[in-house]
Amino acid sequence: MVPEMTATSCHRKLHRCKLCASRALQGGNSAESDGLPPERRSTEVIGVTPEPARNFIGRKRVELSAVFRHKSASAASDASIPWAVPANSSEYARETGGVIVAFYLPIPHSFGRTMPAKTRLRSCVLAALFCGPSATQVWTPMREKKDGESGGPMFGGACKATRPKSPWRYNPGMAEALFSEMKAFVGFSEADAAALKSVKSQITPVLSDIVVGFYDQLLKNQGTRNVLLEGPGRLARLRVFLLEWLEQLFCGCYDFAYYETRARIGRTHVRVDLPQHYMFTAMSYIRLSLVRVIRGFGLENEMQVLGALHKLLDIELAIMNDTYREDYVDRIQAAERVQFEQRISESEHLATIGQLAASLAHEIKNPLAGISGAIQVLGAEMEDGHAHKEIIAEALRQIDRLDAAVRDLLLYARPQQPALQREDLGQILAHALILLRQEPAFRGLRVRCEGITMPHWVHVDGAQVKQVIVNLMINAAHACEEGGEIECRIESVSDSVRLVVEDTGCGIRPDVLTRVFEPFFTTKARGTGLGLAICRRIVEVHNGRIEIQSVPGRGTRVIVELPRAA
Ligand code: HEM
Structure with a gap:
């Protein structure tokens, strides 16, 4: 209440x-x-x-x-x-x-x-x-x-650290000066204040009709309607707020305390996620309604009252928009802060993984190479058709898998600084496809490639970008069943070069799609869950962008955009 x-x-x-x-x-x-x-x-x-x-x-x-x-x-x-x-x-x-x-x-x-x-x-x-x-x-x-x-x-003093100074950021002295400046700019005088006050008693009884008309109008529009009907009692509450707001327009005293009450509205509107553009048309409705009513009074000083009203409503709109902007920026800064903190915690997390990965690399990689070599020697000594030949082959496959997992972990945890060079993305794609030709995952699939006949220059670390393409292509292949298709193409878009990898596979469920870039998140029975996290890391390090679109049961499209080289 x-x-x-x-x-x-x-x-x-x-x-x-x-x-x-x-x-x-x-x-x-x-x-x-x-x-x-x-x-x-x-x-x-x-x-x-x-x-x-x-x-x-x-x-x-x-x-x-x-x-x-x-x-x-x-x-x-x-x-x-x-x-x-x-x-x-x-x-x-x-x-x-x-x-x-x-x-x-x-x-x-x-x-x-x-x-x-x-x-x-x-x-x-x-x-x-x-x-x-x-x-x-x-x-x-x-x-x-x-x-x-x-x-x-x-x-x-004490707030300096948390509220950085900026030319338009709120500060009471400045706000007071701003309010005075607004009044001076539109020429709002004591005579205007008196003119508005002179109609107070006449206009007060009809203000509630304006309020009702205002919200009826807003209810007709889908965007504003949703905001108004959110939560119980909001509309009733708003009618009270607006009536009070309208009454105060004719109070006759437009001092700093007045400004302070009005300044809060922008903040409230940001809080309820009201898009700023509604303010202009909404104020227009209020303006027209008030003008119509005042004209109906047949006042002797009608021109003066209307002039004062227009000036004041212009000031009101300026206040609302100014505080709206300030709060909006506050919000964005808060979101950026959260993002920043996330990155910090991610890099702390990474540092830990990095240490773990280094010891893993040491403890696993070298013995693994030894085991692999030994098994290959054993395999080579066996005659073709030997009963254990298949066991040897399977052991080598598993060793390769372990090796790839350790490599992924190292890649993610110890990212290399990219050695940037002017490269043709088409050539990188072509090399990646040659590498993948022998991959068993591509058996029975049709791979099409477009846009590599003409060069698309980018400033990248070729090896890292090749890694991205390999990861995306392997994901696409794993998503497809036999007979499926994978299309990769390169396109130019304004100041970027775009690589698209599209498959006709099983697609990704929306709840999974929101998490696919998370390190160690995987839905596969086998896999480290690092492939896409590595891709994102590499693309971001190149000031690029990666996006995944997917329709479950229909397929997935991955779009990578990299800045075009001059
Ligand atoms: C010139 C036009 C407008 C004026 C003068 C105005 C005035 C106000 C005032 C005085 C408040 C209360 C602020 C507070 O005390 O914190 C408020 C809140 C609000 N206004 Fe507006 N408003 C306008 C336009 C709109 C529009 C177009 C919408 C669209 C739906 C809207 C939706 C809201 C909502 C949702 C709240 C918060 C209500 C709550 O507390 O739940 N306003 N407005």
């Missing part, structure tokens, strides 16, 4: 008076015993963080020292409020049915470590009463000056 009292209105009603502050301090944190008038008693402190918790509230990274909850709308028990309020505290408040007032105060460096909880709580209460905390508005905590430091907002 959305609390009846909005965060902003809460902020206005809550404690502002210094007298009350000192009374509250005398009474500790009990809101009942603080002697405050009832409307001032509506906020209670529900906790002080054991450590100042680093958190993102609204769009700011802050140190959270205390959490307050609005009592009038509380539905959750105190115990259910975690110490560190989730990233978007107002969202959390909505979920728990209360308004969480997270609140921040000047934080000495030793805060939380040396200051007793009771003292901290009192400081929190005192500052809360002075500042008037609000769920949507958060004060930038000021750090105490350390020797030789300028002090100043947390953004300049």
